[in-house]
Amino acid sequence: MSICSDHNAPNPVFENPWHAQVFAVTVALNEAGRISWSDWAARFSETLRRHGLNRELDGGDDYFMAWLETLESVLAEQETALPEEIHEMRAAWEEAYLKTPHGMPVRL
Amino acid sequence: MPHDDHDHPHALLPPEPALRVKALETILTRKGLIDPAALDEIIDTYQNRIGPQYGAKVVAKAWSDPEFRRALLDDATPVLSEMGFYGRQGEHIVVVENTPQTHNMVVCTLCSCYPWPLLGIPPGWYKSDAYRARAVREPRRVLAEFGVELPKGTAVRVWDSTAEIRYLVLPMRPEDTDGLSEEDLAALVTRDSMIGTGLPKVSA
Structure with a gap:
């Protein structure tokens, strides 16, 4: 397959807003001394390797899915954010979206 | 916006991973571990500068x-x-x-x-x-x-x-x-x- 059919096209830095958000959360935690970058790279590499076993990752959404999964597991291990906590907060956000009239800012 | 109001009586639900990221952000912010303004600064730096x-x-x-x-x-x-x-x-x-x-x-x-x-x-x-x-x-x-x-x-x-x-x-x-x-x-x-x-x- 060709890697670079559109490598000259100007691409947005982050394809989706959540890519930028999850990136920024990780960098912020690193700068606060809560995640070392070499540990992060090792963990993230391992997730990418595992995800890439059965299919070829394209470096877009799948790349940031692996990023998010890695971050969640690091935070769970540190007991900084436990899976139950994330699950509940995620549900709270979903409910907030569903209850907020279209066009209004969504708040918890 | 391309969407008509009657198609979406409520706010458009973000994709699943976006909700999970939002959840993480809220949890970490409430625990005082990250500052939303710092996140905006990081995104702006890499996106625009x-x-x-x-x-x-x-x-x-x-x-x-x-x-x-x-x-x-x-x-x-x-x-x-x-x-x-x-x-x-x-x-x-x-x-x-x-x-x-x-x-x-x-x-x-x-x-x-x-x-x-x-x-x-x-x-x-x-x-x-x-x-x-x-x-x-x-x-x-x-x-x-x-x-x-x-x-x-x-x-x-x-x-x-x-x-x-x-x-x-x-x-x-x-x-x-x-x-x-x-x-x-x-x-x-x-x-x-x-x-x-x-x-x-x-x-x-």
């Missing part, structure tokens, strides 16, 4: 100033720090120079380590399995797909980045560029030429 124009400035300076070039090739990290380009993750940056004998190309086979302070966030293809696997295995074919044909006598050397060491390629200065200012030279330096998957533009 840091990009290949920084790397291009370094390359153009190296083409113009032999002493700077020597210092850069010798130990780039302090030289770049002095210019205000340093890694937020404390990584070292190594500059590798293309010559008629050797063409350098950069990859991160394990994830996507990249010289952020000089090039910003890597493009999608740099993060793809295809590039990460094939850059090492068949660099000449990959280069050909990028439209780069090297003379037969030029060897390709592939550098595998790590969390600690990130590489920047110093491409060869294009011919017929004598007398160009650093600014004009920088305009010839493409992002891909600093990853090694491209060559600088030809002087107009």
